[in-house]
Amino acid sequence: MARLEADLQTRWGSGEQLIEIGELREQGQRVVAEHIVIRLAQGDVVTIEAYHVQGDYDQPDSVSFYGIRIIEPDVRDPVLSLSEMTLARPGAAVPLLSSVLAHDAPLHGLQLRELSVWLDGTLAKQWTEEWGNDAALTGYLTLQALVLEEMSDAALGRFELQGLKAEFNDLASGFSASLGLDELSIRGLEGLDRPGEEQLAWAEVNGFSLTGDRWSVLLERAWASGNLYVSDMGFQGAALDMGALIGLAPPQERLDLQAVNNVLTGGSGRLNAAGRSVSEWHEDTQPPQLKAEGFLQLSEAGEVSYQMALPVTLPGRATIEQAMQHPALFETARLHGGNVTLAYKDAGLLPRLATELATQEGISTSQMVAQGWAQARQFERLAGPQVAKLMVALVDIMGGYAQSLTTHIALPDPFTLEQFMMDPLGSSQRLRVTFELK
Template structure:
């Protein structure tokens, strides 16, 4: 009896040890289920990447895997060599969240090398796309022509190295060298963007920018630092990125030291979106180090440059410029009213201001808001009269001209002023009395008899802007011009 009871107890203990608990069963089920889904997502990512880049060139991929609970899918060591020789390498490609509709895509160790006209290398330590709309945020087509599409983008450790490469002729039969061989690099600590599509960017900000360039066409070799840059509303027609438009642009704390330019700029902002009827531009504290630029100039040019610097700066060699421009438009039935004002101030030198109000008739069939938002000049516009008033004021520049010019010509200041007034009257005889009054007013400022000259123009009631621009010497006969010296 006792032995039978002992046997029953031992059998029950054995069954307890062998029977799985509910928790163990559930844990096993949860472990098996995501492993199967993970394996499926990893295989899909590899298949999608190979399909996307199969026609673009030679593609290879390393290990593809997924997290244990299916939260992300990863591909390691991606490499694509395009048919044109361009190369893309990505150390790690991660799809976060649901594979079909991921929360984000992260690329680490990205390196894109381009050949030809746009030869260069772009690298990024880390790039993140939020709301990419799918596991591959590119359109079909060649990699070099593809653009990311996502709700937002952030990038760290960006570096772009450029080197002018050989250019293929339009017929594809010849290889040409660039007219100017330019090379350099540009880095940014961080980049953030929103609203990325194949035809534009809603907003973009970059910070911590530094760069260096060699053999730039107008500047030579130089270094650049820029605290921040931002833009909004960058867009272009499909397939035509060169026809881009931009709503707003701003940069802060820029410094350039180059062979032909040494400058610092506190701020530049441009609001070019005229859909709301207004646009503006601001240039704050552009400081040109003319003395340093003269030192960097060829020896044979320094005397002439030093003369101009002395006139502009009074011998300090430092010139500061500030500028602001405001433009407005208003639809008035069959016509539109364009108006604007602006000021350019060169500290201790001059101030130039203008104010305008121009009723115009736009080309038939155009939408005024869209047309004026993209308009860069008055081509195709019919002027319906209007007025333009501009004022040039002396802040020291004109008072310095007689002494500097007299010394350079070896005459007295009085003789120089007499010669200048005689020349002004001569031009007045050739171009009209109004031009004579304008030039005579400038001489008065040099002589200390006036501090500013204002010119007021009244335009003809029906005229083509293109015709007026094509014949500037004929303007006096077509415009009403009044000159006032104060």
């Protein structure tokens, strides 16, 4: 107990910072300090109901804070309150938080429970300086729980956030917004120190909302797992009030944003979206196949989807497990033919784009479509007949002569992604492409 009191005095009571400790006691494998009051030089007061050191004192399993409150002078209520904070394997019985949370030091574990932050007093002034000199911020932030495990520059074992709510008001501009997030979870993120080789076990977002006066940005759910080549990622229930958000943009940008709104939503101002992309490795065939499919759907605009089946031989004796850890192996893998299908279904996007471009040019929509056909045919000299056919088909949809385009691509055998990246134009000449326009 004497060591804990001495360490608390050294860490938290040095200089003009004063500390008072109400009680010290031992409880099994735990040393406890209660009713701690820290008086900071600028007049702020930090109170801690209890501080626990669990396990061996020199190398504790964890240290925990209970009932933290920060009170500023001339502010009636605490500007910060925290029900519980626990640090796993902190390295010392009374660690320096700046050292524990340093970006170059691994963080073994951090848990927060029931955090509340109020924008008042000094904290409000600090945030106002970050926001802008003319801002006058008020508001609050609350959080039910946060968990961090095994975080370093190379990996993140676990990150979970639950029950985030916030409200911000700028008294100077009149802007206000409310933020909500039910849950954010990330598990098994590796390879952060190896660009291109990142690997994710699972990540998920649920119940995101950002709302203001007659506008909102909503996301029901989003998820991701895997790497650049073998993965499952998607989102659903995305909704954006584009029309109302235009009024928040700088005046000089509103005309361009209104044009985008007209094209994407037909002027309704409401955009809903959903999408998913799944790629899987199948070893029950010879050679094994990389299969993938996905879609992106924008309400009132259109939908893009794809399907892919590629017979693949990995370089050398590499296994799929090694390729998952080192995705660059897929770039030198040999493709034994394979097929890719791309489909587009228009719900008004391209015809509205033609109308918007025509308006900007001061010509009729039919004239704009005619110009589009002429320009599309010029691509034959630059990129070959297949690209020209694709561009002509898209202009057909812009003119209202078709509503969907499906493109079938057959790959040669052998073929590598590395070849395509080194010479995309030359490699595209080896592809067999057919189009279906309806």
